[in-house]
Amino acid sequence: MERFDVIIIGNGPAGLSAAITLKIRNKNILVLGNGEVSIKVSKAHEINNYLGIKAVSGKDLAEKFLSHAKKMGVQILDERISAVYKMGDYYSLQGKSGEMYESKAVIIATGVDFGKPYAGEEEFLGRGVSYCATCDAPLYKGKKVVIIGATKKEEGEAVFMSEVAGEVIYIPLYEGEVSFGDVNGDNPNDIKDDNLDDIKGDNLENKIKVVRDKVVAIEGKFKADTLVLENEKINADGFFILRDSINAKNLVPGLVMDGNHIKVNRLMETNLKGLFACGDIVGVPYQYIKAAGEGNISAISAAKYLDELNKMN
């Protein structure tokens, strides 16, 4: 497996700024994110406080970020990272697609997710609660699982899971129709219309039951076994919570937090050697230029760390 110098998790201004600086330093890097540029850039109406560009639309600014990154040879993969493990002097990253990645250093630039974890979610993480259907589906062969999908993209995960599990309950957290045969995301697990009839010969609707309700908590004893909804309780063997981003505390075991933010010093170093963080995820103010500036600092710190690592080896 290729071991990158640095993997950057997050494709907003923080992550892309870090990527550009690391390219200038001639480092072998990879950016993993959601789409090409963070929707917090592309969806902004008009931006007036980014130095050098007055009254720019979010769409135009996103295009400028992307074109700059591409001209510098930055590779951006559409991949959500569900876990980062420190393996001595390198890191191993688990992607939602099931792919594993390796790098000597990691920069976390995932932005903030204002959603709070459900009661019991963190307690049972790894004990019946998972963030990655592709990674953990084999554990639930023939069993009953619940998938909580934050966006329409996750319908593809429910279809994938129905190939493995005995029974799938799908809880959409979004408005609009759920149509398992019409998943247009760029999710590698998307299954197109003409394949749906082939799922073990079973009718998809019989294998995936859609329940619309508000999630309250996940309960259990040693292992999670019950999803508490506002109007009912569902017993199952596994509970998959699929959101666009994951709380940083749950992403990296052992990472020290400061409330909801990752604790860093002025060099954007976390408590784990070789792991850096920047942008909204390290604290307010939530601003593009602050995120980009911190991305630059984290890249310089990561480059220095790599140089020291090379001297030691």
Ligand SMILES: Cc1cc2nc3c(=O)[nH]c(=O)nc-3n(C[C@H](O)[C@H](O)[C@H](O)COP(=O)(O)OP(=O)(O)OC[C@H]3O[C@@H](n4cnc5c(N)ncnc54)[C@H](O)[C@@H]3O)c2cc1C
């Ligand atoms: C509508 C709107 C308008 C705004 N207007 C302004 C403005 O005018 N001026 C200003 O200065 N700021 C503005 N902001 C704030 C600004 O958007 C943020 O401060 C900035 O985007 C933070 O950049 P970031 O790189 O830290 O994170 P983000 O831009 O949030 O990017 C993080 C990226 O990482 C991805 N990601 C998260 N978790 C994972 C994972 N596990 N694996 C892979 N990828 C992951 C996310 O999907 C996202 O694409 C606005 C925000 C919004 C929502």
